[in-house]
Amino acid sequence: MQPFTFNTAPSLVFGSGAIARIGEIAARQLGPRIALVTDAGLVKAGLLEKALHALEEAGVAVDVFDGVVADPPEAVVLAAAAKAKAFDARAVIGFGGGSSIDVAKLVALLARSGESLPDIYGVGVAKGPRLPLLAVPTTAGTGSEVTPISIVTTGAHEKKGVVSPLIIPDIALLDPDLTLNLPPHVTAATGIDAMVHAIEAYTSTSANNNPVSKALAKEALHLLGRNIERAVHHGQDGEARAAMLIGSMLAGQAFANSPVAAVHALAYPIGGHFGVPHGLSNALVLPYVLRFNASACEQAYAELAPYAFQELEGRASADAFVEALASLCMKVGLQPRLRDVGIPQDALPMLAEDAMKQTRLLVNNPRSLTLNDARAIYEAAW
Numbered sequence: 188m189q190p191f192t193f194n195t196a197p198s199l200v201f202g203s204g205a206i207a208r209i210g211e212i213a214a215r216q217l218g219p220r221i222a223l224v225t226d227a228g229l230v231k232a233g234l235l236e237k238a239l240h241a242l243e244e245a246g247v248a249v250d251v252f253d254g255v256v257a258d259p260p261e262a263v264v265l266a267a268a269a270k271a272k273a274f275d276a277r278a279v280i281g282f283g284g285g286s287s288i289d290v291a292k293l294v295a296l297l298a299r300s301g302e303s304l305p306d307i308y309g310v311g312v313a314k315g316p317r318l319p320l321l322a323v324p325t326t327a328g329t330g331s332e333v334t335p336i337s338i339v340t341t342g343a344h345e346k347k348g349v350v351s352p353l354i355i356p357d358i359a360l361l362d363p364d365l366t367l368n369l370p371p372h373v374t375a376a377t378g379i380d381a382m383v384h385a386i387e388a389y390t391s392t393s394a395n396n397n398p399v400s401k402a403l404a405k406e407a408l409h410l411l412g413r414n415i416e417r418a419v420h421h422g423q424d425g426e427a428r429a430a431m432l433i434g435s436m437l438a439g440q441a442f443a444n445s446p447v448a449a450v451h452a453l454a455y456p457i458g459g460h461f462g463v464p465h466g467l468s469n470a471l472v473l474p475y476v477l478r479f480n481a482s483a484c485e486q487a488y489a490e491l492a493p494y495a496f497q498e499l500e501g502r503a504s505a506d507a508f509v510e511a512l513a514s515l516c517m518k519v520g521l522q523p524r525l526r527d528v529g530i531p532q533d534a535l536p537m538l539a540e541d542a543m544k545q546t547r548l549l550v551n552n553p554r555s556l557t558l559n560d561a562r563a564i565y566e567a568a569w
């Protein structure tokens with residue numbers, strides 16, 4: 188058994204309606220002045236109301252920053268951090284999808300440590316300290332509430348990450364009721380993203396791949412694979428929503444400590460150049476990358492198959508797993524091909540070159556992947 192390190196959020200609070208407890212939790216564990224980071228869409232949809240009411244009841248002063256956008260640029264992070272500092276915030280709450288939680292992580296860091304954002308990109312570069320941090324996910328996908336990763340858009344198309352155990356939230360508050368009204372396409376894309384996190388964590392060649400991540404990945408796939416169709420097609424099903432939220436959190440814990448690989452490396456350029464949401468980008472390349480990897484993952488994919496798909500119990504194989512995933516992407520209504528999301532064929536060589544720059548991810552892939560391989564995968568997915 189190899190040595191490994193496993194880090195995760197020290198406190199998880201889960202339950203239907205758990206958001207009503209945020210005031211009591213904040214007053215006890217975060218203190219009386221809190222910067223809350225979210226996006227305007229959630230405010231408009233009224234999703235924040237119960238949280239703000241509970242915080243007010245508990246006597247906590249809250250300053251809301253609602254300027255988070257998808258693929259948040261540096262300017263948004265800096266504006267949120269400046270607002271938190273001006274408010275003299277003593278703690279931070281991230282409320283929303285992966286983007287809001289990612290921004291909140293950096294606000295907690297920048298508002299306290301005095302570090303400058305361009306200086307802390309990379310793995311283990313940030314020094315801290317940071318403000319106490321609570322994350323409330325409103326999608327079941329990124330797992331950001333338990334990961335040490337925050338992704339920022341730094342140029343027109345470039346993304347950089349701050350990766351450090353320092354930014355793992357102190358508390359993740361998981362209330363599946365907050366996800367009941369997510370539209371089917373968002374439920375599908377974010378759910379597939381979470382499944383990819385579990386699969387790539389399980390097969391990661393990272394030296395820190397470990398038995399805890401593997402166990403979590405299996406249970407994550409069990410919850411996600413067996414509930415995603417129900418959550419997509421029957422959005423108000425609280426049990427399916429709960430399973431998806433726990434599943435995405437478990438997948439987040441898994442890949443936080445056994446990082447993802449080529450599916451993500453090939454998905455990022457699709458998002459960066461064509462604005463395709465992260466989960467859908469993953470789904471578009473998922474079957475093709477897994478078919479490429481299958482020769483190196485015969486056993487691992489066969490092990491995962493029956494967790495994700497009941498129909499594969501007793502007849503699991505790598506091929507059956509990959510084909511079941513491809514068919515699942517169709518069943519939950521995700522576009523099947525790169526051309527369907529407006530990507531021209533002549534853009535594929537450029538996407539392949541960009542994907543090869545994701546060395547942080549490609550080193551974890553179970554089969555080494557060349558520029559020609561990346562091109563062939565994009566061609567197959569087109």
Ligand SMILES: [Fe+2]
Binds near residue numbers: 380384
């Ligand atoms: Fe992802």
